[in-house]
Amino acid sequence: MDNPLALDITRCPIGFVGLGLIGGSMALALKERTPDRTVLALDHDRDTLDFALKKGIIDRGSTEPSVLADAPLIVCAAPVSVILSWLATETRHLKKGTIILDTGSTKKTIVEAMQGLPAGLYGIGGHPMAGKETSGIRAAEKTLLEGAAFLLTPLPGAPQGVTDAMADFVRLLGARPFIVDAALHDFMVAATSHLPYLISVSLVNSLEELILGDLRMANFLAGGFRDTSRLAASSPDMTIGMCSTNRDAIVGHLRAFIEKAEHVARLLEEGRDPELLHELARAYMLRTSLYQGGRPWEAQDEGK
Amino acid sequence: MDNPLALDITRCPIGFVGLGLIGGSMALALKERTPDRTVLALDHDRDTLDFALKKGIIDRGSTEPSVLADAPLIVCAAPVSVILSWLATETRHLKKGTIILDTGSTKKTIVEAMQGLPAGLYGIGGHPMAGKETSGIRAAEKTLLEGAAFLLTPLPGAPQGVTDAMADFVRLLGARPFIVDAALHDFMVAATSHLPYLISVSLVNSLEELILGDLRMANFLAGGFRDTSRLAASSPDMTIGMCSTNRDAIVGHLRAFIEKAEHVARLLEEGRDPELLHELARAYMLRTSLYQGGRPWEAQDEGK
Numbered sequence: 205m206d207n208p209l210a211l212d213i214t215r216c217p218i219g220f221v222g223l224g225l226i227g228g229s230m231a232l233a234l235k236e237r238t239p240d241r242t243v244l245a246l247d248h249d250r251d252t253l254d255f256a257l258k259k260g261i262i263d264r265g266s267t268e269p270s271v272l273a274d275a276p277l278i279v280c281a282a283p284v285s286v287i288l289s290w291l292a293t294e295t296r297h298l299k300k301g302t303i304i305l306d307t308g309s310t311k312k313t314i315v316e317a318m319q320g321l322p323a324g325l326y327g328i329g330g331h332p333m334a335g336k337e338t339s340g341i342r343a344a345e346k347t348l349l350e351g352a353a354f355l356l357t358p359l360p361g362a363p364q365g366v367t368d369a370m371a372d373f374v375r376l377l378g379a380r381p382f383i384v385d386a387a388l389h390d391f392m393v394a395a396t397s398h399l400p401y402l403i404s405v406s407l408v409n410s411l412e413e414l415i416l417g418d419l420r421m422a423n424f425l426a427g428g429f430r431d432t433s434r435l436a437a438s439s440p441d442m443t444i445g446m447c448s449t450n451r452d453a454i455v456g457h458l459r460a461f462i463e464k465a466e467h468v469a470r471l472l473e474e475g476r477d478p479e480l481l482h483e484l485a486r487a488y489m490l491r492t493s494l495y496q497g498g499r500p501w502e503a504q505d506e507g508k
Numbered sequence: 509m510d511n512p513l514a515l516d517i518t519r520c521p522i523g524f525v526g527l528g529l530i531g532g533s534m535a536l537a538l539k540e541r542t543p544d545r546t547v548l549a550l551d552h553d554r555d556t557l558d559f560a561l562k563k564g565i566i567d568r569g570s571t572e573p574s575v576l577a578d579a580p581l582i583v584c585a586a587p588v589s590v591i592l593s594w595l596a597t598e599t600r601h602l603k604k605g606t607i608i609l610d611t612g613s614t615k616k617t618i619v620e621a622m623q624g625l626p627a628g629l630y631g632i633g634g635h636p637m638a639g640k641e642t643s644g645i646r647a648a649e650k651t652l653l654e655g656a657a658f659l660l661t662p663l664p665g666a667p668q669g670v671t672d673a674m675a676d677f678v679r680l681l682g683a684r685p686f687i688v689d690a691a692l693h694d695f696m697v698a699a700t701s702h703l704p705y706l707i708s709v710s711l712v713n714s715l716e717e718l719i720l721g722d723l724r725m726a727n728f729l730a731g732g733f734r735d736t737s738r739l740a741a742s743s744p745d746m747t748i749g750m751c752s753t754n755r756d757a758i759v760g761h762l763r764a765f766i767e768k769a770e771h772v773a774r775l776l777e778e779g780r781d782p783e784l785l786h787e788l789a790r791a792y793m794l795r796t797s798l799y800q801g802g803r804p805w806e807a808q809d810e811g812k
Contacts, residue, residue: 333730353727382727389728395715396728400736402776403707406769408791410761411699415794422798423657423686424693424700426637430799431735432704436791437799444785451776457714458773462766465710469762472706472755481748487712487740490719494726495734495741
């Protein structure tokens, strides 16, 4: 199959590189929505594959890359470093016309690597805006991606057919495709996803001494801390790659955030309560308007 | 009734100063657990009182302070400034033996004000570690306090009977009493509650330009941002008083947090990935251990 436009996205076999929270949740959704499809998986962890086979999440799994040889669509749902290494070493055996989608949380590095794919293979970057703080196949849920934005970053000059097919694939999963340039993607998620993560990490680490000093301290932890610190429980295996492939954008947003926090500290310290109230009210207005009522942006579906 | 020890906490009338999320949730829990008890409320908002009367959450409500004259137990569940003003002006008409508990999120200022109560009245500070980002009587839930720690800060030299009675009252609500000194309380919640709130505010405000500049930006907002920013939707009416009555402790914790965040930014900027991974892993370990498995501190119930 040389022509990716000929791919029947509703029934073609699909291969996963990495079967953790995201890959597993996608596989579960596909098994639910298109039960006759063959789902294949490559994972380094035998236990993960055994579990997925036993639960009927996949049809075939192996620690050998050749298990994906016949899949016309391959989804890379592994840490960024694993994706990069797989792209570099395992793609030359794939059939012409194969589409490769990834789900990493940074896109520039991966899209650049995809531009070096062997001729006849079609790469496209992807990033489902869904997740939770637990990881691994056992945390997978078939509804994890439902209603979530699924950002797609096409390669420069890639055939429109590849983008269209992947937008259809995203809709098939119950998610909303949103096409965006890879560099803009990385700049944006640095602000909306990587920044909150590093804030959460810094919050937890700044309370380390207090908590370890007296376990009764935990009586003071209410829902506010629980939510604000939730992201810190993300797997460092995943997040270190996200940091190292989006360094500059994250540093920029983190420094801008620190300036805001320092401004708040100064207002508080100097007793400038009317100005402080203004800051609190601004955040209140923005946060409540984002999560209440209509969401104009959800009407936009540039993949259509 | 001069002796607070004689108070039958399971059936005595209870009055609320302020019937918002916390007062309303406590009233709902009391109506569920002790249905024959009379519940009274003082609130400045007529609509709140009408709603609570219609729903059977209270038996009598008024915008006039005299509505609470006969309640031997009064719970102040209003913004800190309102509590302080009520304590100063409305308590001289109360009967001797009346116990006054509050639910404000800072305790030093309130406990100090309570020390000036007319002779024969018994004040005690309280702080339920429960809440959500919505406010007002319509957001109240009868299970809001269930299983939550309810911190109690007795006045210096107060009769043990008052503390014991309030610990029983807290258990009656389904919460877990935990006795703590007011100054320690304020230092601790500055770290676990006020700090996460101001971090959340700073995060939202640091993204303001990006979001308002392009509403499609919201497609990049996933669950991580939603949780980390949740506290920013807290009512500024409540939170400004929390800030202004716990200024020094909050500034201290906020500056320590900023230092951690700046350290992370520096490691990232300078490509010191092994050290960065160490920070991520430390936060991961602490956060997951706090919310998984046994919680040794929950066995402690110093009110018993």
